[in-house]
Structures are given as C-alpha cells and as structure tokens.
Amino acid sequence: MPLQEMHDIGRPEVLRLTDVWKTYYGGHQAVKGISLTIGQGECLGLVGESGSGKSTLARCLLMLERMDKGEIWLNNRPLHELGTSELRNARREMQVVFQNPSGSFNSKLTIKDSLLEPIRCQNKGCPSFLGDTNNIEEEIAAKLLEKVHLPARYLNSYPSELSGGQKQRVAIARAISVEPSLIVLDEPTASLDVSIQARVLNLLKDLQEELGLSYLFISHDLSAVNFMSERLMVMQYGKMVDLCQRKELFAPERHPYTKQLLELFDVK
Numbered sequence: 001m002p003l004q005e006m007h008d009i010g011r012p013e014v015l016r017l018t019d020v021w022k023t024y025y026g027g028h029q030a031v032k033g034i035s036l037t038i039g040q041g042e043c044l045g046l047v048g049e050s051g052s053g054k055s056t057l058a059r060c061l062l063m064l065e066r067m068d069k070g071e072i073w074l075n076n077r078p079l080h081e082l083g084t085s086e087l088r089n090a091r092r093e094m095q096v097v098f099q100n101p102s103g104s105f106n107s108k109l110t111i112k113d114s115l116l117e118p119i120r121c122q123n124k125g126c127p128s129f130l131g132d133t134n135n136i137e138e139e140i141a142a143k144l145l146e147k148v149h150l151p152a153r154y155l156n157s158y159p160s161e162l163s164g165g166q167k168q169r170v171a172i173a174r175a176i177s178v179e180p181s182l183i184v185l186d187e188p189t190a191s192l193d194v195s196i197q198a199r200v201l202n203l204l205k206d207l208q209e210e211l212g213l214s215y216l217f218i219s220h221d222l223s224a225v226n227f228m229s230e231r232l233m234v235m236q237y238g239k240m241v242d243l244c245q246r247k248e249l250f251a252p253e254r255h256p257y258t259k260q261l262l263e264l265f266d267v268k
C-alpha cells in the first residue's frame, strides 16, 4: 500500500498532492512521485537531510516551481489546472515563512507597512481573530504584533532595527494576517540562535492551537519536527521513505533512515 494511503487523516482535507515529480535543468530529479495530504488544523512535518528535496516540494506545491507531473488540490480546487489569474487568487490561500527572515522584508518599508502588505494586496479587512479594531490599520497592525508577542512600538521601525527572531515573529504575524488555509513553514528557525528557536516553535504551536491553523512544517531537524507535528513524513533522495503518526515514531517498523535520524537528533 502506498505510504500516503496509510492514514485516514480524520478531518476535512486542506491540501492534497498526488504523484508530484520535479526534474531540474541538467536532469537532476529532486522530487520523485510524492503524494501527501494535510487536514484542517493539522501540522504535517516534513523531515530530511539537506538536498533531499524538501524545499523543491514546497515550491512545487506553492506553484512557484513548475512540476514535471503531478496534481495539487487546495480546498478541493485543482491548482495544477488553473490559469494564471485564477492561480494568483488561489495561491493567496497559502502563506509561507522562509528560513531567512531578512530576505522576507523590503528594507525600505516600516514593519507596519510590511505587516499590512498582504491585507492591503488582498483587499481584506481585519482578520476575524483580532476582534474589534474598527478596521483601523494602526490597530490591526498593533494587534497582529501582540499575537506574536511584540510591542506596538516596533510598528514604525525598519527591518534592520529588529533581531532575526523578532523579524521571524513579524513574518509569522504577516502570514496569519490573511487567515490562509495553509502556512508552509520552510525551516522557520534554522537561521536563529538556538536560544530563540524553541521560543519561535512554541509561538507557532500556540498560534496553531488557538487559531486552528494548518501547517506544512519543513525541517532537517527531527526533534523540531517531532515537537511540532501530528504526522511526520520523511524524505530521502527526493522520495518519501516514511510516514507516521508522532506516536508511531519509535515503532520497530520505521524505515532505517528514520531510525538514523532519531539517533542523530537524539529524539526521546
């Protein structure tokens, strides 16, 4: 039985990938026949060493990279069949938080303007989870910062005035601001000091529980993936080699590579 069929995810489906393949110019096959599903309010963890194809898969599902073949369904809409303008709208239902927060901001924009960019672009008002803000931008931005535990005084700062961890918090606030169906977290803590990493992971987890967010959490670090995710998927050389519920991670039938990662990251 194919690995992806091992689980009834037991909740409405947000994202489904079917048999996704990606070959780069020069012939390197980075993604080889990956299928997966993510349910509403679920965090699916994707782990694998550097070069295993995790980011390529993420870029394919975000339709930033053209796949060789495969299907991508978001809220039961076939993204792989949409034309450019429909795709632009559908893509807005997904937000991404990348590894390097500095690269995610325009250095000339204040934190307030960066934060409000997606809401303005999508002509959206105040996100429902913020309660009453009278749709006043200043108030929306301040409340968004509050959600990621940053004081409103940073609204008029520029990205260069914030630490890496603070910038990543702003990137998270920006991602949740448009109430997306799915947030792709691509190594969101990899560029941060070890002391800050756990705090950002805790924040992501708290927000997921509070707002019922759906995540694809990508990392090379199995302990981080284990902390964040209800289900874990393991990639090696572009293929999915293992898929399990968190509670099954230590089961004897795990793939040898999963067992290797468990040892490497000393997951208990």
Ligand SMILES: Nc1ncnc2c1ncn2[C@@H]1O[C@H](COP(=O)(O)OP(=O)(O)OP(=O)(O)O)[C@@H](O)[C@H]1O
Residues within 6 Å of the ligand: 024, 025, 028, 030, 048, 049, 050, 051, 052, 053, 054, 055, 056, 057, 220
């Ligand atoms: N634009 C590209 N052109 C050619 N090859 C690429 C390109 N991007 C990635 N690759 C190759 O595809 C493979 C998968 O890369 P990818 O970045 O998806 O892996 P990854 O698991 O996300 O690794 P990392 O954690 O280091 O980002 C690697 O061998 C990489 O060198």
